[in-house]
Amino acid sequence: EPEVTQTPSHQVTQMGQEVILRCVPISNHLYFYWYRQILGQKVEFLVSFYNNEISEKSEIFDDQFSVERPDGSNFTLKIRSTKLEDSAMYFCASHTGPSNSPLHFGNGTRLTVT
Amino acid sequence: AQSVAQPEDQVNVAEGNPLTVKCTYSVSGNPYLFWYVQYPNRGLQFLLKYITGDNLVKGSYGFEAEFNKSQTSFHLKKPSALVSDSALYFCAVRDMAGGGNKLTFGTGTQLKVEL
Secondary structure, three states: OOOOEEEOOEEEEOOOOOEEEEEEOOOOOOEEEEEEEOOOOOEEEEEEEEOOEEEEEOOOOOOOEEEEOOOOOOEEEEEOOOOHHHOEEEEEEEEOOOOOOOOEEOOOEEEEEO | OOEEEOOOOEEEEEOOOOEEEOOEEEOOOOEEEEEEEEOOOOOEEEEEEEOOOOOEEEOHHHOEEEEEOOOOEEEEEEOOOOHHHOEEEEEEEEEOOOOOOOOEEOOOEEEEEEO
16 A cells, blocks of 8 residues: 655754755655644644645744655655744644545654754 | 534543533534544544535444534544544644634543453
8 A cells, every 4th residue: 555755764953053854755645734743732734735725824934844755756854944833743744635545644753952 | 713622531431431522612604523543652643524415424443433524523433442542532623714824722622441
């Protein structure tokens, strides 16, 4: 069964540094998402992406965050200047598009900001 | 705005007993409802969904959920729990009236099944 894959599985960075989290969604999926989860608790929506543009974003997704689909297969989340509170698990998800279709999640990238 | 509430942080049940994990939702229009399970250090795995039709939906691993419109609930159930069901369970909703395609998740319920 096709999977959403995320790399790296764990990223450690210093405060103020830029990080890029990478995702390869399932190949026939059209909608892409980033979520984050702090300390194994609530799963929070960050951003959705469709047709090469952001379709929706939350208040968490401020100017420090950006997303890109650079080559038709990868989907990246960039944090320009990381803060301690950005430490979390970041999950990429995708789905085919009909609103009744479930999201398929990757295994996540654990980001630790020191 | 769409929201989900999972009132129990943790549910403990003995193996072989039935289990229920509670979920209530709030939406402007009609809801699409989902249950996901998360094992340690893994992503969220889809269990089941309610879109329309029969209020009782069946999903993976013997789980089912009952949609109750009047109580705005979508409780997850299983007739006979297994130790391997121990995990973190998330309810999620998609509001068909202007909620976009994003899912909004509850805070999660840790299910612990003991021998």
